[in-house]
Amino acid sequence: MNKLPDIKTNFPEWYQEVIYAAKLADHAPVRGCIVIRPYGNAIWENIKKILDDRIKETGHENALFPLFIPQSFFAKEAEHVEGFAPELAIVTHAGGKELDEPLVVRPTSETMIHHMFAKWIVSWRDLPLKINQWANVVRWEKRPRAFLRTTEFYWQEGHTAHATREEALEETLMMLEEYVKLAQNYLAIPVIKGRKTKNEQFPGAQATYTFEGFMLDGKALQMGTSHLLSQSFAHAFDMKFQDKDGAIAYPYLTSWGTTTRLVGAVIASHGDERGLIMPPKIAPIQVVIVPILRKETKDVVIDYVKSLQAQLKAAGISVHVDLDEHTSPGAKFYEWELKGVPLRLEVGPRDMDAGVIVATSRLGKEKETVQADQIVSWAAVKLESIQAELFKRAQDRYASMWHKADKLSDFIKNLEESNGIYQVGWCQHIDCELELKQYAASIRCMIESKELENCFACGKKSFGDVIVGKAY
Amino acid sequence: MNKLPDIKTNFPEWYQEVIYAAKLADHAPVRGCIVIRPYGNAIWENIKKILDDRIKETGHENALFPLFIPQSFFAKEAEHVEGFAPELAIVTHAGGKELDEPLVVRPTSETMIHHMFAKWIVSWRDLPLKINQWANVVRWEKRPRAFLRTTEFYWQEGHTAHATREEALEETLMMLEEYVKLAQNYLAIPVIKGRKTKNEQFPGAQATYTFEGFMLDGKALQMGTSHLLSQSFAHAFDMKFQDKDGAIAYPYLTSWGTTTRLVGAVIASHGDERGLIMPPKIAPIQVVIVPILRKETKDVVIDYVKSLQAQLKAAGISVHVDLDEHTSPGAKFYEWELKGVPLRLEVGPRDMDAGVIVATSRLGKEKETVQADQIVSWAAVKLESIQAELFKRAQDRYASMWHKADKLSDFIKNLEESNGIYQVGWCQHIDCELELKQYAASIRCMIESKELENCFACGKKSFGDVIVGKAY
Known part of the structure; x- marks a missing residue:
């Protein structure tokens, strides 16, 4: 059991270490890739299930498009190819021969799907x-x-076509709202939603909307985006329809996506010095039962905890019983805390006789004694309160690092040293935006608010507030 | 509405056409690939859900391994590289540079997972x-x-490691049994399970088990395989463990997989001259409601069918209501029959007043009149009986094309002309097996039966029965 690096003074190391120690992922023998291990994948599967249900509820259907895209497709939309060219992986040989036209391994599927x-x-x-x-x-x-930035990653990419720009914009904003709900109500991460600056837009988009989370170290993470695409994609792929009046028109397109980066966001939003903290609504294991196994009473205790497990499971709670006989209860507590299981129940022969269970929330250290015949309803309520408490902790954290500032010179030292969220005015000129680059900071998004009068950089009239931060 | 090719005299054309007509898939602009459209993908999602639950129930955990495998990994297991080399797609350039070592796009993941x-x-x-x-x-x-054979396909690949050969074999056969249950109980496809000949084994396996379905045209389809791997993989990847006595040993490995080919198997097992027939247990839409919409009564009929839909949905039945006002009921019937929806309900204003619903099973053409207040329980029972009837029809078909034969000369003409299932004896020599090649036939598997005395080819003593057929 190696100690984790200090989360306060060495967050980047803590982040890396906790991932491998908690067996969320492992290094892969391919540059920039990871192996997502069962515990990490279970988080992703839970997130997928929640989002997939919402995607279907909001009228979308899932389909599967090819992994490979002919290289010529990328050339059709000028900004798009320029944006993605440096990041592409190219298949040049297949079936024992050199291909006539190289194939791109998709970095995103607009070109294939629009075709x-x-x-x-x-x-x-x-x-x-x-x-x-x-x-x-x-x-x-x-x-x-x-999780935050890997050469191969997993995602969903939504692609829609509409008869009018209004309808396409409505779709773009609806999906942004779905993402915000996912982040806040399930991942327990407060997010700031807004529009990206022109400079930070998706290559080929007319408007890119984002939801940004601020991690434990005060750095911003773009958690996903929703794009109103420009008409150029429809023109580039000759996508046309006959409208109700018989005229030929080009549809308005959107695309929106979020990725396995969300798993990284969960890790980097809730952990502490003991390891991960899993929000109950996406936790692979919501309750772990650690029985105290002694020779004489082992069999009855095991029967008992298995019946407890069955009761909790019947109530829709995911439960793991740790029956490992080669590990001490103390080592087990350490491991399940490291893995961030929200609720731990301990049961020994004496608790069993007394009809009680000893419970510990991952958010505290105090043990509570619960009547065994109340455990199912108690656990359900407790998991809800852990979920709510995690979100509140994150909200409090945002409040404490959220600053409104007039001038770059006022806040830049603080931002450079301690990160955080800076709400400032902006004149909407790119020169002022790029001033931030030398400090490794950027405008994360333009928000629906106008509290500041002047641009943070040039001091001229501001057209609306923006959020400035250092990003992952 | 184009007529489908004749299913009896032109099955290959029927198969292709029905896929595009029913919008299961579309041609993709990449050689050998398809786009799986929402209706086809929904079948795959249903199959995945059933199998994924069973994979988890039987003690496996899902993980995600990289798409790219270093080319050198393939060279480590000699048979494996020889088997897959001609089929590989290779990434030679990425991030704007030529790679030091080319990356293989995984054709299967043994080498990566064993690493x-x-x-x-x-x-x-x-x-x-x-x-x-x-x-x-x-x-x-x-x-x-x-679906049956595409350059990119979707699958699950199970990979396990065990301390003993017995345990690994038990795992191999357990997963074969899970596949057989999936095919028979959900896809309504009777399958023949058995072991592949050495000549047809997976490259690097010690034993390959298969489950083979026979399609409507009498041709065999390998629907999935389960392999007991040879020790060479463990040696090649230096995979070792310390056993209970402290000695170093190599684990015994298995791998098993099944693919989007199962969607093809469903299409090719149950269709008829009107199109697809979906087994209810995996049907994307189990019940379609076609309301008869007339100007004066439209609104009340729509309200009524929506309440019907809600009742059926609450009972766990997937229902689509076809409210398209630009299509006649006749055209709708045609479309939903083409798509193979198991049960169709029609409701017009007079049926509504009379408290009845007109129901038609996809397996027949007769209309049944059902009391509206009984519709939920009636539909649930009807869907069960359609599922059972589909399986029985397939079983009857197998019985009618299953022949026991002594000598190649006795059955080869029949096999060449009409396909079918031939149970014969075999001496286990490869020369006799390869005799079939000139007739485009092969031993599909060795089964647990010994009814025939002599080898079908050389006439010498048989060591057990084998199934011979022509394969996809």
Whole structure:
């Protein structure tokens, strides 16, 4: 049992170490890639399930498009190819031969999906077309970091086509709202939503909306984006439809995605010196039962905890019983705390006789004694309160690091030293935005607020507030 | 509405056409690949859910391994590299540079997963290690056919490590049994299970078990395989553990997989001249409601069918209400029959007043009148009976094309002309097996039966019965 690096003074090391120590992931023998181990994958599967249900509820259907995209497809949309060219992985040989046209391993699927949309969309009756794909994508990463930035990652990418710009914008904002709900209500991460600056837009988008989380170290993480695409994609792929009046028109497109980065966001939002803390709503294991196994009473205690497990499971609670006989209870407590299981129950022969269970929340250290016949309803309520408490802790953290500032010179030293959230005014000129670059900071998004009068950089009139921070 | 090719005289064309007409899939702009459209993907999602639950119930955990495998990994197991080399797609350039070592796009993940297993397995306490992955894989296909054989396909690949050969064999056979249950109880496809001949084994396996389905045209389809791997993989990847006595040993490995080919198996097992027939247990839509919409009564009929839909949905039945006002009921019937929806309900204003619903099973053409207040329980029972009837029809079909035969000369003409299932004896020599090649036939598997005395080819003593057929 190696001690984790100090979370307060050495967060980047803590982040890396906790991932491997808690067996969320492992290093892979391919540059920039990770192996996502069962415990890490279970978090992703839980997130997927919640989001997939919402994607379907909001009228989208899942489909599967090819991994490989002909290189010429990328050339069709000028900004798009320019944005992605440096990150592409290229298949040049297959089936024992050199290919006539190299294939790109998809970094995103706009070009492939728009090619298909152009076949499928003929009349206004084919619209809206609302498709989603769960897939792996590849972007060659210079500075990989487990879950947050890996060469191969997993995501969903939604792609929709609409008859009007208004409808496409409505879709873009609806999915942004779904993401915000996912982050706040399930991952227990407060997020700041807003629009990206032109400079930070998705290559080929007319408007990119983002939801940004601020991690334990005060750095910003772009947790996902929703794009209103420019018409240029529809033109590039000759995607047209006949409208109700018989005229030919180009549809308005959106795309939106979020990734396994969300697992990284959970890790980096809730941990402490003992390891991970899993929000109950996405925890692979919500309750761990550690029985105290002594020779004479082992069998009855095991029977008893198995019946407890069955009761909790019947109430929809995911439970693991740790029956390992080669590990001490103390070592088990350490491991399940490291893995961030929200609730731990201990049962020994004496507790059993007394009809009680000793419970410990991952958020505290105090033990509570609960009547065994109340355990199911008690645990359900306790898990809800842990979920709420985690979100509140994160909200309090945001409040304490959220600063409103007038001028760059006022806040830049603080930002450089301690990170944090800076709400400032902006004149909307790129020169002022790029001033931040030398401090490794950036405008994370433009928010719906206008509290500051002047641009943080040039001092001229501000057109609206923006959030400035240092990003992952 | 184009008529489908004749299913009896032109099955291959029927198969292709029904896939595109029913919008299961579409041609992709990449050789050998398809786009799996929402209706086709929904079948795959249903199959995945059923199998994933069973994989977890039987003690496996899901993980995610990289898409790319260093080319040198393949060279480590001699048979494996020889078997897969001609089918590989290779990434030679990435991030704007030529790679030092080319990366293979995984055709299967033994080499990558065994590399990781070697890190994770140290002692007997780490065994058994039972991992599964849902992934896309790429094998360059010379003769692609939608769902049955595509360059990129989707699958699950299970990989396990055990302390003893007995335990590994038990695992191999347990998963074969799970596959058989999936095929028979959910896909309504009777399958023949058995062992592959040495000549047809997975490259690097000690024993390969298969489950084979026979499609409507009498051709065999290998629906999935389960392998007891040879020790050579453990040696190649230096995978070792300390056993209970402190000695160093090599674990015994298995791998097993099944793919989107199962969707093809469903299509090719149950269709008819009107199109697909979906087994209710995996049907994306189990019940379609077609309301008869007339101007004056439209609103009340729509309210009524929506309440019907809600009742059926609450009972766990998936229902689609076809409210399209631009299509006639007749055209709708045609479309939902083409898509193979098991049960159709029609409701017009007069039916509504009379408190009845007109129901038609996809297996027949007769309409039944059902009391509206009985519809939920009636539909649940009807769907069960359609599932059972589909399986029985397939069983009857197998019985009618299953022949026991002594000599190749007795049955080869029949096999060449009409396909079918031939149970014959075999001396276990490869020369006799390869005799079948000139007739485009093969031994599909060795079964647990010994009814025939002599080898079908050489006439010498048989060591057990084998199934001969023509394969996809």
